[in-house]
Amino acid sequence: MLSYPELIIFDCDGVLVDSEVLSSRVVSETLGHYGIRITPDETATRFSGYTDEAIGHFFAAESCPEIPENFASIVEEATISCFPNELKSLPFVRETLANLNVLFCVASNSRTKRLDLALAATGLDRFFAAECRFSSSLVKNPKPAPELHLLACQKMGVLPEQALVIEDTPTGVTAAVAAGIPVLGYIGASHIADPAHQKETLLDAGAYAVFEDMRQLQSMLKDYTAG
Structure with missing residues (x-):
């Protein structure tokens, strides 16, 4: 592993x-x-x-x-x-991105215009150069198909099995699993009314673990390392 x-x-x-x-x-x-x-x-x-x-x-x-x-x-x-x-960024996202010591990108089912404007409106655009943004506009079949995640790996020069995806929906988790990429589920957004149910849903879809606070990501990566 x-x-x-x-x-x-x-x-x-x-x-x-x-x-x-x-x-x-x-x-x-x-x-x-x-x-x-x-x-x-x-x-x-x-x-x-x-x-x-x-x-x-x-x-x-x-x-x-x-x-x-x-x-x-x-x-x-x-x-x-x-x-x-x-539109707001989720709690502790900026701090997390600023302190990551691993290559990262974004892959979204939004189209390019919406993705770019969402990042700009929340000030997250400074963390994602244009070449690190992948939208559904770039593929024929968006999530739950694996194409978008595979395109991100290809363009970033990393094999799928060497990557890690973070998703909040079964649609995204299914796409990552189909691409052969390990996936973490995230349940910290405000629309998730029943975190316990959402956790089970993401695990059932193929996430290997689920977390609810972006500050937990570093420890989740250590757990991944321990694998």
């Missing part, structure tokens, strides 16, 4: 930035314009980790053919407009 990861791949929404409550509210409101009544909490429970495209396609196929083809763009623009006043 690898003694220490050579690359940490962070998810963005729900791991670096506390965006899921905001995103779920915007998706809920947008779906309401097309006669679909689903609460933000229900949206978060059912679709956390999904792309906006996938959510639009789901409802267009199941119950609402009136949903426009540019549904994802509508949601994206509405969400981005809230970033300056509402």
